[in-house]
Amino acid sequence: MLHREPLQEIAEEQVRAFEQDGAVCLRGMFSADWLAALAEDIERDKAEPGPMVRRNTPPGKPGEFFVDFQLWRRWPNCRRFVFDSPAAAIAARMLSATEVVYYHDHLLVKEPGTEECTPWHHDQPYYPVDGWQVGSIWLPLDPVDRATCVEYVAGSHRWGRWFRPRYFNRATSELAVSDDRFEDMPDIDAERPRHRFLAWDLAPGDCIFFHGLTVHGAPGNRSASRRRRAYATRWLGEDARYATRSQISPPILEHGLQRGDPMACALFPPVWPRAARAKELS
């Protein structure tokens, strides 16, 4: 069944854990039907990718690190996920938001044997978005063990630091964004003893909710047989404002927003409360 509400209630301590650590695992939120619907669209997208597709595995190397964006604009189940899945309710609860806007989606598939990691980064410097209520749902469609899971540096969203965005493909240079706030990402692996890391064994239906400033990275997929398909969706609360940056990723343009505007527009649709969305459509 394609249910609209989370299958499990989100407890107050899970919201507190997110606020404190910047990432929390939410178990059993989505039914197998939702995962199957998304999986269908992911295969459609792999066969016929969008204009922003990135293939991060060099030719001749094993596996494939396939990245694409904005599936919801092209595929029906991803679109339903935005408006009719539990995701908007999860985002509203976790961001303590009364209004939620959908920002974008990001597909990250690591086929078996993929060696490429996802480098340490945090998401918000890639976006033209200021504000605190910025969060993602990282939803895997395959079982993921801790060793393959995205790893989060606990509490890093509260460091008050903004790190320079770089493309995931190390052969590509950093984004040309000049912002006085931005500094180079420290060598998180070298600093391991100084941090607490969060990662989980995830079963289908589980997801991770994390903040736009939480530092995270992920290993490749060393499994010889198991895919690692992850559908990440980005959600904004009412304090999010459009910020001009010289280069952004993904390059979603033509929204017509001006600096300081609330993010809601046709490209970034309001999704919560659901009643407001229904009114908007009527």
Ligand SMILES: O=C(O)CCC(=O)C(=O)O
């Ligand atoms: O799935 C991955 O490898 C990384 C995910 C990620 O960086 C994100 O969702 O922001």
